[in-house]
Amino acid sequence: MVEDLSVTDDELILAVREQMASRDLPEPALADDVRAVEQMVGHPMPQLLRRLYLEVANGGFGPWDVVSLTDTGDWFSDCADITEAYRDFADPEKGLPPGIVALMDRGCAMWALIDFRTADGQMWDWDTNLCCTEHALAPLGQSLAEWLTDWLNGTMPDGSYPHREVSSQDCSSRR
Numbered sequence: 001m002v003e004d005l006s007v008t009d010d011e012l013i014l015a016v017r018e019q020m021a022s023r024d025l026p027e028p029a030l031a032d033d034v035r036a037v038e039q040m041v042g043h044p045m046p047q048l049l050r051r052l053y054l055e056v057a058n059g060g061f062g063p064w065d066v067v068s069l070t071d072t073g074d075w076f077s078d079c080a081d082i083t084e085a086y087r088d089f090a091d092p093e094k095g096l097p098p099g100i101v102a103l104m105d106r107g108c109a110m111w112a113l114i115d116f117r118t119a120d121g122q123m124w125d126w127d128t129n130l131c132c133t134e135h136a137l138a139p140l141g142q143s144l145a146e147w148l149t150d151w152l153n154g155t156m157p158d159g160s161y162p163h164r165e166v167s168s169q170d171c172s173s174r175r
Contacts, residue, residue: 009145012048013048013051013052013055016052016062016148019061020057020060020061025059025060026057026058026060026068026074028054028055028056028057028058029058029068029069029070030054033058033070034069036069036083040083041098041099041101041116043099045116046114046118047119048121059072059074059081060076062148063104063156065105067081067085067102068081068082069081076104082101086101089102095134096113099117101115109129110126110127111126112126112147114144120143120144121145122139122140122141122143123147124139125138
């Protein structure tokens with residue numbers, strides 16, 4: 001459990017390690033793997049995410065198993081690695097802004113995404129269940145550290161984020 005939002009990156013990394021201790025995760029990623037992803041995205045990886053990949057595991061950690069940087073043989077989503085996920089979301093139909101990277105497959109066409117354009121890794125949500133593809137992407141207003149803190153404290157929603165459900169009622173494209 002993480003007590004408050006003033007927790008350091010070191011404390012968060014330790015808490016994630018402890019939460020994942022019973023899981024058989026891949027070895028940590030290599031610095032070259034991080035650099036390759038940063039080059040593909042065109043932005044540096046947020047420091048906390050970089051450290052999680054380099055110090056915890058090359059995928060599989062977090063509330064819904066973060067996608068690996070490279071194909072480790074363990075698929076933590078419908079994609080072999082983050083490169084495949086990024087390219088899938090770069091599809092013009094999905095219209096993700098460059099620098100926002102699919103991070104975790106939450107199931108049922110929902111994804112957690114992270115903004116590489118921000119130093120603290122602002123989190124985004126992709127949920128086509130609420131409305132339509134045009135309105136599937138929305139910022140969560142949380143950094144990666146805040147988002148992980150919610151997970152570690154057991155306060156992260158399993159399905160759609162409640163504030164997204166309310167805002168989707170105004171969607172003119174609603175099915």
